[in-house]
Amino acid sequence: MTRFRSALAPLAIALIGLTAVPQEAWAAPPKPVPTVAQEQQAATPASPCAPTVKSTTTNARLTSLFTAYGNDNSRLDDWTGADGTYSLRLPSGKELWIFSDTFLGQVNPDGSRPPVVEEGGTTVFLNNSFAVERDGRLSTIYDGTPAKPTAVMPPRDKNHWYWAGDATLAGGIVEVTYQEYERYGPGAWDWRWHRNVVARFAPGRLNRPISVHDLPSDHGVAWASATLKDGQYTYIYGVEDFGSPKYMHIARVKGQSLLGAWEYLKGDGTWSPNEADSARIMSGVANEYSVSKVGSGYVLITHDTTEALSANIVAYASCSPFGPFTGKQHVYTTPETGGNIFTYNAHAHPEIAGNGLVVSYNVNSFVNTDHYRDVSIYRPRFLDVTFQ
Numbered sequence: 001m002t003r004f005r006s007a008l009a010p011l012a013i014a015l016i017g018l019t020a021v022p023q024e025a026w027a028a029p030p031k032p033v034p035t036v037a038q039e040q041q042a043a044t045p046a047s048p049c050a051p052t053v054k055s056t057t058t059n060a061r062l063t064s065l066f067t068a069y070g071n072d073n074s075r076l077d078d079w080t081g082a083d084g085t086y087s088l089r090l091p092s093g094k095e096l097w098i099f100s101d102t103f104l105g106q107v108n109p110d111g112s113r114p115p116v117v118e119e120g121g122t123t124v125f126l127n128n129s130f131a132v133e134r135d136g137r138l139s140t141i142y143d144g145t146p147a148k149p150t151a152v153m154p155p156r157d158k159n160h161w162y163w164a165g166d167a168t169l170a171g172g173i174v175e176v177t178y179q180e181y182e183r184y185g186p187g188a189w190d191w192r193w194h195r196n197v198v199a200r201f202a203p204g205r206l207n208r209p210i211s212v213h214d215l216p217s218d219h220g221v222a223w224a225s226a227t228l229k230d231g232q233y234t235y236i237y238g239v240e241d242f243g244s245p246k247y248m249h250i251a252r253v254k255g256q257s258l259l260g261a262w263e264y265l266k267g268d269g270t271w272s273p274n275e276a277d278s279a280r281i282m283s284g285v286a287n288e289y290s291v292s293k294v295g296s297g298y299v300l301i302t303h304d305t306t307e308a309l310s311a312n313i314v315a316y317a318s319c320s321p322f323g324p325f326t327g328k329q330h331v332y333t334t335p336e337t338g339g340n341i342f343t344y345n346a347h348a349h350p351e352i353a354g355n356g357l358v359v360s361y362n363v364n365s366f367v368n369t370d371h372y373r374d375v376s377i378y379r380p381r382f383l384d385v386t387f388q
Contacts, residue, residue, distance in 0.1 A: 050297040050317030051387035056332045059354050059382035061136075066379055069131075069138045076106045077124070077149060078140035079131055080113055081371070081378035083362040084288070088167045088174065089351040090203050095133040098176060100163040102129040103371070103378065104140065104149055113375050123372075126151045127161040128178070130206050143207045152207055153199050159183040160194070165288075166227040168234060170257035174201040177215065177224045177258070193241070196223045198258045216262055216275045221249045226290045226347060228298075229256065230321045236262070239287050240280065246287065246305050247280035250322050265322050281323055282316075290347035291321060292357060294387050300325045301348045301359055301385075311337035313346040313361060315385075331359070331385055340367045341377065348385075356386035 070080045084100030105123040107113055115121030128151045130141035144150035153162045153176070165177035175198050182194040195217040199209035215223055223238040233252040240247040252271070253260040263271040264278035272278075289302035300316040313332045316325035334343040346361035360380045365371060371378050 049295075049319040050327065051294045051299060052317070052327070053315055053329045053331055054386045054388040055356075056359075056383050056385050057355065059358055059384045061354075062352075062358070062360075062382035065133070065136065065138065066382075067376070070375060070379055071107050071111075073106050075140075076122075077104055077146040079103070079129070079138070080105055080107055080123070080375055082129065083345070083364065083378065083380070084128070084164050085345075085360045085362060085380040086164060086166050086288075086347075087349045087352060088169060088176075090132075090174070091169070091172055092203065093134070095352065096167070096174065096206070097131040097133060097138075098164045098167055099129045099131065100127065102126045103375075104129075104142070107375050111375055112373050113371070115372055121372075124149050127155070128153045128164050132206070141206050152201075153178050153209065153212075155180075162197075165196075165222070165224045166290075168227045168229065168256065168258065170255075170259075172203065173210070173257075174203055174206070175199070175258050176201065177227075179222045193222055213259055215258065216251070219275050219278060221275075221278060222287065223249075223251065224258075225285070225288050227258075228291050228293070228321055230293065233321075234258065235291070235321050237289070237291055238278075239285060239289075241287060244305065244308070245283035246285055248282045248285045248289075248325075249278045250281055251275075251278065252322075282325060284314075286345050288345035288347050290350075290359075291325075292348045292350040293321075294350075294357060298325075299348070299357070299387070301331065301346055301357075303344055303346045303361070309337070309342055311335075311343060313359070313383075332383055334361060334363075334381070336363050336377075336381070340365045340370055342366065343381075354382075355384040357384070359383045359385050 080103045082099035082102040086098040088096045114123050116123045116125045131138050142149040155161045160182045162178040167176040177198050180194045183191045196215035199212045221238040221240050224236040225239050226237040228235045236251045238249040250265040251262045253262050263273050266272050266277050267279035284306045286303040286305050291300050298318045298321050304310045304312040304314045311334045315329045315331050317327050318325045337343050343361050343363050349358040352358045360382050
């Protein structure tokens, strides 16, 4: 099995509800749960301050930007496709795009790409990368050299890798969360989530971290699917992933930096400094989702993981950054879904100007050769979602 296939596998399995959770996790005692059942919570009308979805359209600017950049062969060491697709506005005004699994290289005239280096081709595959956008132009950031690019967040060895979570800015320093995964055996699915970390980057030197710090990881929650600065706190949203279901967890830290003291939302709505008290706030979220301030309310955007291989992006709303998130609303049905192709991990980019709230989602295939045949598959899509 190649490096690319081994990295792609968790995405596909997670979507169909077969995530490789360590066996010991299934025997763990259940965490606190809210008193309101998830089905009842979803059906409950949202509070009056919570926005409702009005319309969803394609964001033509971003879709065209990444299509043109991915197809451009003026450089042969830059981005041709990726997933993850988080973003952060830098102090300079540039936009930092944060990716997990990434292809670098050339695109053939017929819209295909050469196989990855590990399969005898010329395409480089990295488990994480950055791109920087300024004035409608993109540039790829990686470590290493143009002849041998490496990930901006390097693995400790060949049996570990990092996928990116959301990011935040703290005192001018970029803090990007990563989840470390590890391979523990020779089988195709012998991998598991291992821990959470935050890597700190200087905005002027994004190819490698200044420092890397452990984040809370003792109770099976992958932090941070999303972050949100609101008032005096930075909220951190995580997922406890059993394939199906997946549970939302919420933490917060006072101030801007994720290196501060964390506290965790309990089932009774209070906060605890003990990660073991973190409650399963709701199910149905994806591994990546978002919570954004919209008007006087808050909107949760996620792929609907209550359905297997769902093409549906949904929204929940709240008058608080920590819920309850209620009033499930349909946002969009991804047209790419079907056959070998699946879509996943929709989330918002509230700092990016658009006709409403900008939302991205990822596209992938269960068949490895599809990614060589058609470069357009493994690229993010962008939407504008308006509210009333």
